[in-house]
Amino acid sequence: MYDVIVVGARCSGSPVAMLLARYGYRVLVVDRATFPSDTISTHFIHQAGLARLNAWGLLGRLQATGVPPVRHMRFSIADIYTEGFADSVEGLTEVYCPRRTVLDKILVDAAREAGAEVIERFTTTDVLFEGGRTAGIRGLAGDGTEKEFRGRFVVGADGSSSTVAAKVNAEFHRVIPAAGFVYYSYYSGLDWGHHNRIRDEQQFATCPTNDGLHMLAVMRKPDRYREFRADVEGSFQSVFDRVVPELGEDLRARGRREENFRAIRYADNYYRQSHGPGWALVGDAGYHKDPITGWGITDAFKYGEMLADHLHLGLSGERSIDDAVAEYARRRDEESAGVFQLTVTMASLTPPPFFYSALNAVSQSPDYLKKFFAMVAGGYPGEEFFAPQNLEKLYEEVGTPPERRLLTASGVAH
Ligand SMILES: Cc1cc2nc3c(=O)[nH]c(=O)nc-3n(C[C@H](O)[C@H](O)[C@H](O)COP(=O)(O)OP(=O)(O)OC[C@H]3O[C@@H](n4cnc5c(N)ncnc54)[C@H](O)[C@@H]3O)c2cc1C
Missing domain, CATH: 3.50.50.60 (FAD/NAD(P)-binding domain)
Incomplete structure (x- = not known):
């Protein structure tokens, strides 16, 4: 028993x-x-998750596998671009994608x-x-x-x-119904680091992983599945070309896919x-x-x-x-x-206008950028970050025009 x-x-x-x-x-x-x-x-594992591995005495084992540390993240929606990294979360100053x-x-x-x-x-x-x-x-x-x-x-x-x-x-x-499907695989020849980039209802994410490879993943909405499957290699490349053309070029020139594509329609x-x-x-x-x-x-x-x-x-x-x-x-x-x-807000690939307003303001404030990446890492609650008072302070700091000071998903402007 x-x-x-x-x-x-x-x-x-x-x-x-x-x-x-x-x-x-x-x-x-x-x-x-x-x-x-x-x-x-x-x-990809956030600092909040790695902190649990650390507490259990297992982080050293993970690091010993040679998985490279990541200390910088790049995130964009359409033309709004942010980059940075969270300060230490529970003593962790890097993340991994084992x-x-x-x-x-x-x-x-x-x-x-x-x-x-x-x-x-x-x-x-x-x-x-x-x-x-x-x-x-x-x-x-x-x-x-x-x-x-x-x-x-x-x-x-x-x-x-x-x-x-x-x-x-x-x-x-x-x-909440699934927003899309994903294809991913592993590439040599790239030194991109971490990206999570969204444009025109398509997303890609990249991160270095074990064995000197980069994991590359693309996500699209369910109605694109049939078209995507008809030419997986071309469709995969086209997401990079469309979302960040320089990386699309680099992928074509230097990237070499080392494993089969994996695909799944999300639950x-x-x-x-x-x-x-x-x-x-x-x-x-x-x-x-x-x-x-x-x-x-x-x-x-x-x-x-x-x-x-x-x-x-x-x-x-x-x-x-x-x-x-x-x-x-x-x-x-x-x-x-x-x-x-x-x-679920981000997964829609068309976040509500308030999300764009907030992110646009974040990209102009070093202090809020830190808070944003701390939120992403699990070191700062999302509820606090997106609290109307917090966003009001942010809009004030960067001088967002009044009509673009959106505070909630329902789009309340002050
Ligand atoms: C495409 C994709 C990308 C993702 N990317 C990320 C990411 O970058 N970072 C991240 O944090 N999360 C990511 N996730 C989510 C992550 O994979 C899951 O949240 C995580 O694996 C959940 O762990 P789990 O142990 O609950 O379940 P699982 O990892 O699904 O493990 C369940 C286990 O149960 C076993 N099992 C199932 N049924 C039975 C049965 N009847 N009898 C015996 N065994 C059984 C299975 O064999 C399996 O080993 C991603 C998910 C997908 C689909």
Whole structure:
């Protein structure tokens, strides 16, 4: 009998298992994948996420893989251009974009080292119930045999198509339809660093990663999918040509694609009910948003840790476990709301006019640029940054004309 069974062993599942095992609980974590393995996801991690890795003693392992540090970011929408970097966030002054083959293996190994039992190639097919509570899982092992494992608590860390969420009937709320699709791959010959650039309803993002390669990703709206697919290489290049022509030229002249393209139509943005009798959801299983702001991994770490701490309160007998986990879900919903809102706003690729006004003013104020990049890194709350009083001060500082002092998404001008 396990204390906790975790389904899914990547960014959210392995940290939950590791932290609970470090508290001394008997933990099982299963995944249908084997590690190291890739998954469809780019892999930029903000300072707020790296701070969790640091706190867990895993940042050194990541750095030892040779993933290059990033200390400068470039961001633009149409002709509004900003560049800079956040000051230290929880002691971190650089960010990384490690391959998921590298990152996820570090996480799985750390869970195992902490004492969690890890079973790879195990596909969970069902959640077991007894007396109205979850009692374990059933699934297929790698050799095809069906197995059951019993546990006091089941955590679904199994991504956006979560089997656990389906079996416990977790309801969706705040669903916002997906804004697009992405193609990405890995290139040699480029020294661009980090970019996140948007123009004419198309976006690209770039970041250096392991093995001397640059990750290049492009995003377009769903209605462009068919046209894009008809000539992937040409369509991919055309986004760079259109959004930042100099980089388009450089890509053509010096870039060499070293791997296949990966492609995915995004899942919708959503929250799912993430707690119930004997179960919880974490990571993308419980809360998912467009990758445009690169916050999925960071949030998986943050709220994975929060869940582990709340489970500890329950398992140690300090509180009722269901109450403690309900509090985790409530806090996650509250604390993630700003990132969720910023993400769906940017993912539309046509942000509301107030966003342009604010960003345009930000680009003219060194002080607000720092705050902007601190917000991007997770060191300054988005709610505070976009608070009307804060924007009013900004507009005043840079002398924005009164008719362009937009303060809210509904476009209130003063
Ligand atoms: C195209 C794209 C780009 C992205 N770019 C970024 C980025 O730059 N930065 C960022 O922070 N985030 C990014 N994200 C988001 C990020 O990938 C996710 O938020 C993150 O992986 C969530 O981690 P997770 O552990 O919750 O889920 P996942 O990483 O999806 O892991 C779920 C695990 O569960 C396992 N599993 C699923 N079902 C079962 C089952 N029935 N039985 C057993 N195992 C099961 C899977 O094999 C998998 O290993 C991106 C996502 C996409 C799609």
